[in-house]
Amino acid sequence: MKKRYDYVIVGGGSAGSALANRLSADAGTSVLVLEAGRADFKFDPLIHMPAALMFPSGNPLYDYKYETDPEPYMGGRRVAHTRGKVLGGSSSINGMIFQRGNPGDYEKWASFEGMQDWDYKHCLPYFKRMETTLAGADAWRGGSGPLVLERGPASSPLFQAFFEATQQAGYALTDDVNGYRQEGFAPFDHNTFNGSRMSASRSYLWPIKNRKNLDIATLSxxxxxxxxxxxxxxxxxxxxxxxxxxxxxxxVILCGGAFNTPQLLQLSGVGNPEYLREAGVTPRVELPGVGENLQDHLEVYLQHESKQPVSIQPWLKKWKAPYIGAQWLFLNSGVGASNHFEAGGFLRTNEDVQYPNLMFHFLPVAVRYDGTGGDHEHGYQVHIGPMNSDVRGHVRIKNADPKQHPSILFNYLSTENDRREWVEVVRTARHILSQPAFASFDGGEISPGPDCATDQEIIDWIAKDAETALHPSCSVKMGTDEMSCVDPNSMKVHGTEGLRVADASVFPSITNGNIYAPVMMVAERAADLIAGNTMLEPQDPPVYRAKAGMPLWPQGDPRNDAWDAKDEIPSAAKVMAEQP
Incomplete structure (x- = not known):
């Protein structure tokens, strides 16, 4: 390790891996990555076997084991937040689901002060640059990037019943939720290849780790x-x-994520002076937005027992683990080679939203994310939750000790709109799972069960049972308003020199899907901004938008009138109102 580097990247997680790759591509630039976790060793099956994703959660060798403060609208319970404690960060232990979000998310970003160049047409070329979409490159998808993306196959009887049920319920299939039309149901892209996880580290760092101008220090x-x-x-x-x-x-480029980045800024005197003094830190740069605007996705599992032996439930039995491991290790196949989040979809629950506010993940098994609760012979479930909640939280250091986890509060369920959407979400999911396509499989609802019927009972169940979808973001947001922290044209922290941020914390608002893909896009785009490269040319292929709600584009833009009427998909509320 040298005494000085051109760039020191704090955090070797998702964004840090991509930045290290792109910035060290200039042989005249020296780059150091400092990762607090350990290396992602090739022989570690809990990282590289896709189906092993449940085991790192809660394991201190892989997980920082954050938890929130008592959430006031969830009965005062603390919500556990798994964060990757290993090179590759959370991309080394997450569910491997690749969702860009909706084009409308980036039009929303562009509506924030100073964010005009973060609209969809400016972000799309960076999504495409990072992808190798094995299903095929086109105007919306990339074909030669470091992130290899497999799709589906979602071919089992339960997946096929799910697709049939969505159509019976009045909704549509789509070709690619990351392409022209997100709204609808389809097999999902996932970060796996030849039966192994393709984390950010494996995709961006492993191929270039021997560059002479790049040093990677773990346990740092x-x-x-x-x-x-x-x-x-x-x-x-x-x-x-x-x-x-x-x-x-x-x-110095901070890539620690929505918790670590604001924590390090505050420990170093950057933030709200009032909170810093309370924590015993001398303020250096007044930036009141640091740690504020925290956002996430909350989710529940709506589970059913299966009457037919077609789920993967039996493979959860511990005595089968050696066989699963051997089949994966020697043949790159079998149950261990899939993340099993092979399909799902996006819907609008009501006519007031302009693009989907509900995401489904369908699984041919009934089990919690950490592997608990799978005590049925056969089952299936959907992971569901609102995508664009209006609740906001914070990250604040408690004292000047860097080893002390900060105070984290999301304020889940704290707004009337959030609670209303949760009721819509659960009723929409039940509507789909009650369709004739599931009749031969459905052995009854396991969770929450038939006793959970009224709006209040649904909210009470959410408060008691919901978990984070592990998408913390937006706590050091980009923009130029008084609560923004990062310049969107340079990634520099306002009021400082030599300090930048590029990770999920800079999102001004959360995207409507899993956030790994947007994080990688931000890192790709940030690399060009930081290095002073010529930015990729904007690309503007047509995208689907619902007729209902606000326009995606600025007022007066002719694209607002270019939607194809035959493609219109009704909201869940409209579908259920029109059906007997």
Whole structure:
């Protein structure tokens, strides 16, 4: 390790892996990645076997094990938040689902002050640059990027029943939820290839880890930024839990995510002076938005027992693990080679939203994300939750100790609109799962069960049973208004020099799907902004939008009138109102 680098990247997770690859492509630029977790060893099946995704959750070798403060609208319970404690970050332990979000998400981003160049047409070429879509490249999808994306196959009887049921319920299939039309149901893209997880580390770092201008240091926990006036000149970190080090940097780029990035900023004196003083930190740069605007997706599992032996439930039995492992290790196949989140879809629950606010993940098994609760012979489930909740939370340090987890509060279920959408979500899911296509499979609803029927009973169940979908974001948002923290044209932290941020924390608002793909897009685009490269040319292929609701584009833009009427998909509320 050198004494000085051009770029020091704090965090070797999803965004950090991509930035390390792109910035070190210039042989004259020196790059250091500091990752607090350990290496993602090739021989670790809990990382690389897709079906093993449930085992790292809650395991301190893989998971930082964050949890929220008592959530006031969820009975005061704390909600566990799994975050990856390994190179590749959460991309090394997540569900491997690849969802870009809706084009409308990026039109929403562009509507925020200073964010005009983060609309869909400017983001699309960076999505395409990072992808190798095995289902085929086209105007919307990439075909030569580092992230290999498999699709489906979603061919089992339960998946086929799910697709048939969605159509019986009045909804449509779509070719590609990341392409022209997100709204509808389809096999999902996932970050796997030849039976193995394709994490950000494996995709971006493994191929270039021997570059002479790139150093990657694991077990290196950054404790504070070093300053000269308002310029960041390097970082202090602890290596291996004991040895204290410092390194100088031309630029420091924070890629710690929605929890770690605001925590490190606050520990270093950047944030709301009132909160910093309360925590025993001397304010250096007044930036009240640091740690605010925190957003996430909450989800529940709506589970059914299956009367037919067609689920993967029996494979959860512990005595079958050696066979699953051997089949995966030697043949790259079998139950272990899939994440099993092979299909789902997106809907609008009401006519007031302009694009989908509900995402479905369908699974041919009834089990919780951490592997518990799978005590039925056969079952299936959908993961469901509102995608564009209007609740907001915060991340705030409790004291000046960098090892102390910060205060994290999302305020789940705190708004009337959020609670209303949750009722719509559950009723929509039940509507689909009650269709004739499931009649020969349906052995009854396991969770929440038939006793959960009224609006209030649904909300009470959500408060008691819901989990995070593990999409924390937006806590150091881009923009130019008074609560923004990061310049969207340079990724620089407002009021500082030599300090940038590029991770999920810079989202101004959460996207309506799993956030891994948007994080990688932000990192790809940030790499060009930071390096001073010529930005990729905007691309503007047509995209589907619902007739109902607000326009996707600025007022007066002719694209607002270009929707194809025969493609219109009704909202869930309209479908259920029109059916007997």
């Amino acid at each position: 926990f950054v404790t504070k930024l070093r300053w000269d006036g308002n310029r960041v000149t390097g970082v202090d970190f602890v290596r291996g839990g004991r040895r204290h080090h410092s390194v100088d940097a031309g630029e």
